Amino acid sequence: MNSIYLDNAASAPILDEVIEVINRSLIEHNGNPSSTHRYGRTARAAIEQARKSVAQHLHASIGEIFFTSCGTEANNTVLNCAVDQLGVKRLIISSIEHPSVRNTAFFLAEYRGIELIELPVSEFGRIDLVELEDHLARSDQKTLVSIMHANNEIGTIQPIAEIGHLCQKYNALYHTDAVQTIGHLPVDVSASYISFLSASGHKFHGPKGVGFLYVNSDNIIEPYIRGGSQERNVRAGTENVAGIVGMAHALSYCLDNLPEKAQYVKELRKYLIDKMEEKFPQTELVSYPTTDDCLFTITNFHFPQSPKSDLMLMNLDIGGISASGGSACSSGAEKPSHVIEAINRYDEDGKCVRFSLSFLNTRDEIDQLLVVLEKCV
Ligand code: PLP
DSSP states (O other): OOOEEOBTTTOOOOOHHHHHHHHHHHHHOOSOTTOOSHHHHHHHHHHHHHHHHHHHHHTOOGGGEEEESOHHHHHHHHHHHHHHHSOOOEEEEETTOOHHHHHHHHHHHHHHOOEEEEEOBOTTSOBOHHHHHHHHHHOOSOEEEEOOSBOTTTOBBOOHHHHHHHHHHTTOEEEEEOTTTBTTBOOOTTTSOOSEEEEEGGGGTSOSSOEEEEEOTTOOOOOSSOSSOHHHHTSOSOOOHHHHHHHHHHHHHHHTTHHHHHHHHHHHHHHHHHHHHHHOTTOEEOSOSSTTTBOTTEEEEEEOOOTTGGGHHHHHHHTTEEOBSSOTTTTTSOSOOHHHHHTTOOOSSSEEEEEEOOTTOOHHHHHHHHHHHHTTO
8 A cells, every 4th residue: 555645734755865964964073052162163153054945945144143042932932032032912813723823812802911912814814904904903012923824734825915914004013924935935035024034944844843943033032931141132042053954944845946847746736626626516615725825835625524534534545545624733632723713614523634745756656545544435
């Protein structure tokens, strides 16, 4: 039985050449980057080279990139530091943010008395810019807007340039969780008003356990994790040198010839959607059909109730297909996804399944998925 991996939004398989870069780094960079001797300096130089590369890809300054342990840490850092250090009294998020934003916002509302506004979304997961502007105009309390670039369960792309423009107009800070888009969509932080941006290595074929945070130079934050003076006093803790170097390499790999890679996955996505429509007309695509509005790596289908729908993910797994019922954090846990609920597609008996793609997948794999699905619906 072939094993077919269609859960790239949960974690995109690490590339062989990234593993090679990491292995080399583990051998060559075995000093502590904070040490001043030659081993330390070599490790430090590798980190700074990685920072330069990441910054260039985002059109950021080198001093605006801070390495973290993951996207979750980057998101937590922004929300907590904005409240504790930047005088933020009000948070505006969408109702489909990742739990690392959503649960942090709930915590800050409950324990720090922060006003929290959760913007509803359309049936495909888009926020309403007019509604956002109404909220921004209504109060002059210092506000952080945290709205993701693309959603991890349904792929919806939010209009981050327009959101940034509104935040600038009303003097609010803007954070975007770009964990699903960095490495897949070109992002130029200098072209839009973005105060903070979060990313994670394992979503673009890099290693797990490493991410980064972009902090626009207008905003100075103190550490969320305190200790030594690593990451220019913004994030304490000995750096994951090999992870950082591997992540930077993975990002360069993904962004090299990006239009060709993206076109390939877009065609694969269209093939999957067309075939699903043809073979399983009872299913409904809950993601936007077009890749102007939806990240090309993500599809999410609603399967109506059937005697087998309860065990669908398990049966797919038995058939060799790795897919997900929601984000990785909630897959496995049989509770309704807040994203599927927010777009009004939750039904107790049916099932939403996310198939997320990468340039490593093939049409042949989609054909095999369709064969396995025959036995699962
Ligand atoms: N934000 C989004 C949109 C995600 O999809 C994820 C992971 O699924 C995260 C944040 C958390 O990233 P990490 O796994 O690096 O903590």
